[in-house]
Amino acid sequence: MDGEPARSGRFVSRRLLQVVPTVVGILLVNFLLLHLAPGDPVIAIAGEHGDAAYYAAMRQRFGLDRPLPEQLATYAARMASGDLGFSYVHGRSAGAVIAERIPATLLLTGSAMLIAIAGAIPLGAIAGRRPHGARDVSISVLALGLYSTPVFWVAQLAILLFALRLGLVPVQGMAAAGSDATGFAHAWDVVRHLVLPALVLASQELATLIRLTRSGVIDEMARDHVRTARAKGVGERAVLVRHALPRALLPAITVIGARAGHLLAGAAVVEIVFGWPGTGRLLVAALQTRDTPVLLGLFLVISLGVVLVNIATDLAYAVVDPRIRLR
């Protein structure tokens, strides 16, 4: 037992150490993208709307006459200090523009993930309990169907049906236009706007999580500990819920991490369809206005976010499943 904390400490530090090359790689990609942009990198950093004096100052500031490796070091240092450049389109620092959009995206992706988990666990468990039974087939077909459907299509159909036809929820935005409601009324307004986009985004994650839970339950139900529980007279329902399901769900933790990039990509599309004021809409706006600092800043922030979620889920997995630490 003495070795246990030391071992897990080693796992954590090794996992954290692996982040270093990843972050360096991400910075490198960003740096290359900056130089990939046709024309002067100064314009890419400073936007197309500055004057000659500003460009000259920027050139000196970023040492663009220096050799590339030196420029990379300067660039990394600048990013490390949180300086993502200046957005002329917004007239403010790109970092500030991006930061104020992050909460809306987190709210959308977080709600979608919770809905997906809450839906996938019972559905996957029901499907995995009797593989190839009628319930399994219908749930699995549903999962494969959702997995094959483009997210913008689900979003458009949902708007057509639930918002326009049935009028159950608002069509666009995060709050009613011109509303100055505060407190509970405001929160309720946001929830009403959130329901449909969160459900649509959840449908995409639901498919993977159902399939994962299902195959996990099938595997666990065949194991010795389940047989022991049954031999001791534990009822089928309790065997499933208390013995098979918890262990079946463990790998889902890492999968949620591995799909962070996919979730954010889906969120970007959903934000466009529903007019949700998050990073996805900012991304498309930055595309249209050629706001390169915001564009590259968003890419950097999203990449780092994906890496962080990956580490967090890997560590969480190690906490709940000691077998990982001991490998």
Next chain:
Amino acid sequence: MLSSTRASDFAELAPAASLAPPVTRQRSALRAVLSLPSGRVGAVLTAMTLTTALLAPLLATRDPFALAATPLSPPTLAHLMGTDAIGRDVFSGVLHGARTSLFVAASVTLLAFVCGALVGMVAGWRGGLLDDLLMRVTELFQVVPRFFLVVVVVALLGPGIDRVVLTLGLTSWPVLARVMRGEVMAMRDSDFVVAARAGGATSLRILWRELLPNVMPSASVLLGLLFGQVILLEASLGFLGLGDPNALSWGLLAGQAQGFVRVAWWLAVFPGLAIAVAVLGINLLADAWAAVLGGAATAARTAGQRSWRPR
């Protein structure tokens, strides 16, 4: 030190656990796939998609770019899927859109396969330091958010199919590499490899002639799923207006529909339906194929065979 595959490798592409019960003995791979309901439906949907793409110019009732009729006309006999905001026939657009979408998906899948096979098989075959290094690179590529990378590349370089294919192809191989590496490692010391080496075969020849055919079955399941994924990714890019505006694609049509959701439901419904049919078809096929392989692996184990090859 590094685990060869993780659950999340497959989860990125949906776990390969299959809908269908495993098939044990079949005379041919194709027949085995078609013996499953999912395989049959998948084959029909995929055949429909391929036919559409190949015969689009013959099947289309109009020139997809021609301003043929009244703008925003709902579906009629003359315009099966209605017309768009400037009077173009949506049905012909959807048919022609199949070509772009499938071309991109096929190119990306091929490119990802070449990269994944190179990295994965070399890493699995050589092992040691090179393996460690290649797997680190693979991990790095695995966390790159593909979708956003393409968005940035297209934003900086301008729209075009070539850069979409290159960017997606060069970032879609990690899962393939990891799976192929694992398989090569498992087979590295098998009798048939030892025999080939004793017969004087070079590493290159063993990798190409002995190992690649044995890795192909499981790789092909992933390739099928990747194909479907790329159709979805390309559609999302087109939807955001990042596709080539001169090449009709399903995503482009769906994106143009966005401004008219309130007034013209048919603009949004049909391109999305085409995508769903194509992707569901290939996913069902991959699923059935995985079931056949799972069954074949069981049969091979009981028969004492080392591996199973599709005929």
